[in-house]
Amino acid sequence: MTTILVTAAVVERDGSFLVTRRQKGVHLEGYWEFPGGKCDPGESLAACLARELREELDVAATVGPEIFTTQHDYPDRSVELHFLRCTIDREPRPILGQEIRWVARADLASLQFPPADAELIVK
Numbered sequence: 001m002t003t004i005l006v007t008a009a010v011v012e013r014d015g016s017f018l019v020t021r022r023q024k025g026v027h028l029e030g031y032w033e034f035p036g037g038k039c040d041p042g043e044s045l046a047a048c049l050a051r052e053l054r055e056e057l058d059v060a061a062t063v064g065p066e067i068f069t070t071q072h073d074y075p076d077r078s079v080e081l082h083f084l085r086c087t088i089d090r091e092p093r094p095i096l097g098q099e100i101r102w103v104a105r106a107d108l109a110s111l112q113f114p115p116a117d118a119e120l121i122v123k
Contacts (some may be wrong), residue, residue: 001077001078004040005079005082006039006079007037007049008036008081009052010034010067010073010084010086011034011086012085015104016104017104017108018088018101018102019034020094020099021033021098021101022098027074030112031111031112031117035117036049036053037052044064049061049063053092056094056098058093060088060090061087061089062086064087065084066082067083068083072115081122108121109121
């Protein structure tokens with residue numbers, strides 16, 4: 001099984017975290033997630049995350065340290081997921097039409113996240 005290298009942004013503002021909802025027609029549609037995406041071959045984690053945030057949310061990101069890494073095997077793919085702390089330069093805009101929310105830490109567990117993301121939330 002191929003392992004897909006993925007980054008996710010942990011953006012915190014006033015005690016709330018930026019999350020987006022996966023769109024119809026994609027793997028795990030309807031689930032909430034920390035924004036990010038797949039790395040291109042040879043792309044660094046920081047470059048990948050900055051590119052994904054620019055493409056999906058129209059923001060410039062300052063990518064900080066990695067805070068958590070996990071690997072999760074789904075039936076059809078394996079994902080190596082790197083969570084990095086980030087700051088963004090302005091309010092995000094859903095370029096792809098995805099739903100965006102700022103969610104308090106205590107409320108994250110009430111949303112449905114993919115299993116790989118859920119590991120961070122329980123930490």
